[in-house]
Amino acid sequence: MSAQNIHIDSYERNWMIFSFVLLVLFATAVSVAAFGMGIEVPAPEQRVDPNTVATDPNSPWSNPGLREISAGKYDAYILARAIPNWEYLPREMTVPAGSSVSFYVTSSDVQHGFMIQNTNANFMVLPGQVSKLTVTFDKAGTYNFICTEFCGSGHGVMYGAITVTP
Amino acid sequence: MKQYQVSAAEKKFIGSHILVAVLALAVGSFFGPLQAFEHAGWDFYIYLKPFIKSYYQGLTVHGVLNALVWTTFFIMGFLTFNVIFGLKRPLKNIVLNKVGFWLMVVGVVAAAAPVLMNEATVLFTFYPPLKANPFFYLGLTLVVVGSWVEGWGLIITYLGWRKENPSERTPFVAFASLVTFVLWQICTLGVAVEILTMLLPWSLGLIEGVDPQLARTYFWFTGHPLVYFWLLPAYISWYAMLPKQAGNGKMFSDSLARLSFWMFLVLSTPIGIHHQYVDPGVPPVWKFLHSMFTFGVFFPSMMTAFTVVASLEHAGRKQGGKGALAWIGKLNWSDPAVASQLLAGILFFFGGIGGLANASYNVNLVLHNTAFIPGHFHLTVSTAVTLSFMGISYWLVPYLTGRKLWQPKWATIQAWTWFVGMIIFSNSMHVLGLLGAPRRVPLGLAPYVPAEWNSRLFQVGLGGAILFLSGAIYLVIMYMTATNKQRVESEVEVPIAEAMQDPALGPAWLDRWAPWVYAALGLIVLMYGPVLFDMIKNIALTSPGFRVW
Numbered sequence: 188m189s190a191q192n193i194h195i196d197s198y199e200r201n202w203m204i205f206s207f208v209l210l211v212l213f214a215t216a217v218s219v220a221a222f223g224m225g226i227e228v229p230a231p232e233q234r235v236d237p238n239t240v241a242t243d244p245n246s247p248w249s250n251p252g253l254r255e256i257s258a259g260k261y262d263a264y265i266l267a268r269a270i271p272n273w274e275y276l277p278r279e280m281t282v283p284a285g286s287s288v289s290f291y292v293t294s295s296d297v298q299h300g301f302m303i304q305n306t307n308a309n310f311m312v313l314p315g316q317v318s319k320l321t322v323t324f325d326k327a328g329t330y331n332f333i334c335t336e337f338c339g340s341g342h343g344v345m346y347g348a349i350t351v352t353p
Numbered sequence: 354m355k356q357y358q359v360s361a362a363e364k365k366f367i368g369s370h371i372l373v374a375v376l377a378l379a380v381g382s383f384f385g386p387l388q389a390f391e392h393a394g395w396d397f398y399i400y401l402k403p404f405i406k407s408y409y410q411g412l413t414v415h416g417v418l419n420a421l422v423w424t425t426f427f428i429m430g431f432l433t434f435n436v437i438f439g440l441k442r443p444l445k446n447i448v449l450n451k452v453g454f455w456l457m458v459v460g461v462v463a464a465a466a467p468v469l470m471n472e473a474t475v476l477f478t479f480y481p482p483l484k485a486n487p488f489f490y491l492g493l494t495l496v497v498v499g500s501w502v503e504g505w506g507l508i509i510t511y512l513g514w515r516k517e518n519p520s521e522r523t524p525f526v527a528f529a530s531l532v533t534f535v536l537w538q539i540c541t542l543g544v545a546v547e548i549l550t551m552l553l554p555w556s557l558g559l560i561e562g563v564d565p566q567l568a569r570t571y572f573w574f575t576g577h578p579l580v581y582f583w584l585l586p587a588y589i590s591w592y593a594m595l596p597k598q599a600g601n602g603k604m605f606s607d608s609l610a611r612l613s614f615w616m617f618l619v620l621s622t623p624i625g626i627h628h629q630y631v632d633p634g635v636p637p638v639w640k641f642l643h644s645m646f647t648f649g650v651f652f653p654s655m656m657t658a659f660t661v662v663a664s665l666e667h668a669g670r671k672q673g674g675k676g677a678l679a680w681i682g683k684l685n686w687s688d689p690a691v692a693s694q695l696l697a698g699i700l701f702f703f704g705g706i707g708g709l710a711n712a713s714y715n716v717n718l719v720l721h722n723t724a725f726i727p728g729h730f731h732l733t734v735s736t737a738v739t740l741s742f743m744g745i746s747y748w749l750v751p752y753l754t755g756r757k758l759w760q761p762k763w764a765t766i767q768a769w770t771w772f773v774g775m776i777i778f779s780n781s782m783h784v785l786g787l788l789g790a791p792r793r794v795p796l797g798l799a800p801y802v803p804a805e806w807n808s809r810l811f812q813v814g815l816g817g818a819i820l821f822l823s824g825a826i827y828l829v830i831m832y833m834t835a836t837n838k839q840r841v842e843s844e845v846e847v848p849i850a851e852a853m854q855d856p857a858l859g860p861a862w863l864d865r866w867a868p869w870v871y872a873a874l875g876l877i878v879l880m881y882g883p884v885l886f887d888m889i890k891n892i893a894l895t896s897p898g899f900r901v902w
Contacts, residue, residue, distance in 0.1 A: 193608040193863075194854055199659055206655035210648045217644065217714045226715045228630045230637050236895050269901045297899050298480050298565055300722050304789045307718045310631035313565045314482060314896045318633035331801045335722035335791040337476050339483070339901030340407060343794045346801045 229310045229318050232291070237314035241266055241295040248293055251276045259285055265292045265347075267299040267312045267334065273341025275301075275332065281350040282324060288349075289321040300335030303349065311336060327353040356847055357441040359434070366447065366454070368753040370430025371746060373458060374423050375831050378739075378824075381418025384411040386821035389778060391797045393814020406471045408795040409902055413468055416477030420734060422461055425496065427742045428586045429457070429503050432530040434749070435589065436507045438847055439527025440514045450506035456499030464492025474902040476793065478572065479552070481563045484898025487556040490548050497541050504534040522856040522864050525607060526593050526849065532614045533585040535866075536578055539873060540622045543574025555898060562894040566634035570888060573625035574881065581621040581650075583734050585614070587741035591661045591698060597850035598691050598748070599684040602668025605660045607852030608859035613653035613660075615863070619873045620650040623880030630717040639884045640714065646880065647712040654705060661698065664850060689764030690848075693744025696772040697737050700779075704732030707783065722793070725786025728779045736775050740768065743827055750834050752845035759833035763826055770823035778816025781809040 195203075220226045240248045247264040254262045266276040282288060292301050294314040302309040303322060310318045324330070334345035359367075384405075387397050391408055398408055405411050437444060444450055466488060467473040473485035479493075511523070511531055523531070551563045551571075592610050596602030604610060626643035629635050666680055674680025685691045707729040710716055720726065751758050758764060785806060786792070796802055796810055862868070 193612070193860060194606070194858075195609065196606065196663075199606065199609065199656075199663070202659045203652075203656065206652055210651060213709065213713065214645055214648050217716065221641070221715050226718070228637055228640055228715055228718065229633050231634050234634075234891070234893060236893075238895060238897070269899065297482050297901060300791070302722070302789065302791065307715075309718050309721050309723075311569075311629075311633060311721075313569075313633055315564065315893055316566055316633040318631075333791055333799075333801055335793075336480070337409060337483075337793045339899070340409070341901075342409070343796070343799045346799075 226307065229320055231316075232319040233317040234315060235293055235317060237293070237295055240293055241268070247291070248295075253277070253280045253282070253288075259283070259287060261286055261288045263288050263290045265290060265301070267292060267294045267301065267338075267345075269296045269299070269338045269341065269345075273334070273338065273345040275334075275345070275347040278347040279350065280347075281352060283352050284327045285323070285325060286351070287321060287323045289319060292318045297338045298336050299338050299345070301332055302335045303330050303332045305330060308332075309335065324349070324351040327351045356844070357438055358844075359437055360443055362447065363433075363437055363444060364753045366451065367430045367434045368750075369454065370426045370433070371750060371753070372835075373461070374426035374430065374742075375746075375828070377418040377422035377426065377461070379828050381415050381423060382821075382824040384415040385419065385824075386817040387411050388415065389813045389817020389820075391795050392810045393817075394797045394810070395814060396795075396797055404469075407474065407902065409476070409793075410468070410471050410474045412793065413474050413476050417464065417468055419739075420477050421493075421496070422465075424583045424734065424738065424742075425500060426457070427746075428533075428582065429454070429500055431586050431589075431742075431745065431749070432534055433503065433507060435526040435530040436510055439524040439530070440511065441524075442510060442514050444506060445510040445513045446506060449509070450503050453499045453502030453504075453506060456502060457496050458499075460492045460495025460497075460499055462492070463488045463495060466492075471902070478576075480572070481552060481555070481565055481568050482896040482899050483902075484556055484900055487553060490553045490556055494545070494548050494553065497545055501538060501541070504538055507531065507534055522859065525604070525610065525852070525856065526589055528611065528864070529585065529589045529592070529614050532618050533582060533589070535870065536585070536618050536621060536873075537582045539877070540575050540578035540582070543571045543625070544576075547571035547575075551894075560894060562896045563898075564888075564892050564894055565896055566632065567888045567892055569629060569632060570626070570635065570885065573628040574622065575625075576628060577625040578621040580733065581617050583738045585617060587694075587697070587738050588657055588661075590741060590745055591694060592657070592664070593850050594745075594848045595661070595691065595694050595850070596664035596668045597848040598688060599665055599695070600668030600672040600674075602664050602666075602671060602850060604850045604852045605663035605667065607854060607856045608863055609656055610660055610852075611859070611863045613656045615869045616653035616656075617650065618869055619876060620646060620653070622873065623876045624650060625881075626884070627712050627714075627717075630714060631721045634888070635884065639880075642880060644712060644714040648709075651705070651709060651712075658702075658705075665695075667853075687761075687765065689758070689761050689768055690744045690747040692765050693747065693768040693771075694741045696768055697740035697744065700732050700740075700772065700775060701737035703779075704729060704737055707732065720786060722791060723786035724782045724790040724792050727792050728782030728786055731775060731779045731782065736771070736779075740771050740775075743771070744768065746831065748845055748848065750831065751841055752847065754835060755840050755844070756834055756837040757839040757841050759830055759837050764830050767823050767826040767830065770819055770826065774816050774819030774823055776816070777812055778820060781812035781816065785809045785813070
């Protein structure tokens with residue numbers, strides 16, 4: 188029997204080359220954005236015990252809130268919880284324009300989401316894990332952060348806000 | 354030439370799959386538009402309170418019945434048909450297949466009961482530590498195991514054929530159906546391990562807690578290839594049936610069609626982490642690698658697009674079509690099976706583009722869990738797949754029952770209304786997502802909705818209303834066809850598009866299983882091994898269950 192090769196029509200070959208080049212271009216664009224421009228996705232930060240994370244006095248989430256680390260730099264420790272009342276602690280924060288805020292968010296019960304409107308900050312919040320992303324707020328205004336993962340009956344009302352003052 | 358005769362018992366068996374599928378679609382699709390209406394500010398859930406407690410319970414019913422039950426049952430029925438008809442051979446052991454089918458049915462009942470009783474309002478992703486009634490997890494397990502058993506019945510049928518035909522090429526529809534099933538068999542290991550090692554014992558009180566991050570990783574091991582399990586049966590029809598129905602066309606390239614199925618088998622599992630780009634506990638290196646392979650699995654979809662369109666063009670030109678695009682008008686649009694699938698294919702083009710955006714690593718930061726995602730998958734699973742399956746049922750049900758399709762004109766109207774309704778619905782969902790609207794939220798009630806979303810929310814409701822109408826027409830047609838007193842004059846011809854080049858002239862390595870299955874398993878070990886090993890080594894079963902609905 189003679190060797191059998193795939194018969195590929197020339198149009199089809201061109202289409203396959205086009206597809207391949209297109210995908211390489213996309214992959215390059217994504218890589219440049221990630222490694223050249225630093226638009227990164229969350230990385231493992233810390234493991235915690237969801238049963239004690241909100242109560243243990245050594246846990247920053249027993250006293251959630253904004254901490255100024257240096258001029259214009261903040262750490263925001265945020266607790267997401269469905270029990271008792273579907274909320275973020277704290278619900279509201281205020282920073283001046285130009286501030287860089289690192290968010291450390293965890294859950295004391297079920298899975299939640301955390302998406303700050305009009306920014307690139309959008310991540311899952313899981314019990315037992317800490318999600319971290321840093322956002323620089325250049326423009327003054329109110330930025331709602333809302334829950335994007337189903338967490339029970341009150342999921343649709345779970346949100347908070349960051350006020351950026353001029 | 355008379356076509357191969359599938360036995361009456363087998364036709365009935367395949368038909369029972371379609372029946373369960375359509376029943377699930379009937380119940381599940383009732384709730385789909387209710388979600389859309391809620392977005393537009395027309396909340397019907399308040400009138401359903403005695404039966405359905407919340408928007409979220411309705412959403413769970415919709416997701417579980419439509420995305421999991423309708424698809425799985427239709428697919429198992431269709432694949433079974435393809436294997437029998439493709440190989441021209443009865444099932445080797447129909448009892449085995451029947452055992453699988455009934456396991457699936459019992460599983461659906463067991464899972465649906467707690468969902469309808471509001472004891473499993475956990476959505477179709479059932480992320481722990483939301484804790485459902487144990488019957489929900491048990492039911493899902495039975496559905497998966499039942500589908501395995503049915504698939505094994507198909508594999509032994511194939512092995513019997515192979516023994517008698519050692520050097521023949523596996524006929525395409527049987528080949529592609531078997532690849533789809535093997536993909537399913539491999540990828541469902543993720544969710545099987547998730548349920549059996551964590552969720553089921555936990556819901557039964559045998560273990561105290563679960564590890565939500567590990568559970569998500571198991572889930573998406575299955576969750577992404579699940580998409581291909583839905584899609585590949587539609588591809589089979591597009592490749593090997595639609596060109597024939599659309600105008601007696603031939604399949605443009607048998608070899609490349611086979612190659613693309615092998616590529617789906619190899620590439621569709623080791624990319625599941627692209628659903629977890631914004632999970633806190635998964636190292637970015639794995640997220641990045643999975644994103645690159647996700648671009649890889651786009652390649653066979655591009656090949657599919659070429660072959661399917663080229664085959665359709667062959668059909669169009671055969672019917673006297675001319676010009677660069679004018680041949681499209683010569684396709685057999687008046688056949689509802691054709692119109693449905695052509696329209697499904699057109700919307701899938703946009704679904705594919707949206708999917709590329711989702712898969713693009715950090716681009717996902719602005720899309721993750723926004724309304725863009727359901728906007729996307731209503732183009733893929735709810736149109737490319739569902740509208741194609743509807744189209745397939747327009748010839749398959751008359752074929753199986755020997756009863757005429759009731760009112761083909763209405764079936765064509767059904768396809769077009771689905772197409773139009775979905776364009777309106779899906780487009781507005783995509784836009785809402787880009788504006789920052791979250792998914793899985795009753796946006797009609799959410800306190801943070803800005804006024805600029807309102808016109809889009811109205812369009813979601815409008816699209817939902819058209820889809821509701823279209824779904825209702827489909828169910829009426831199915832009912833009236835299944836009970837139609839008018840019988841077909843002779844057995845409905847099964848549309849099989851021959852390949853332009855004799856498949857026997859294609860390379861033999863395209864008809865060998867071992868290298869491809871090993872490649873699939875090897876790639877899974879490479880792409881999931883280290884990350885899962887790490888997660889399991891550091892497992893923390895610290896999350897107790899919550900019933901917060």
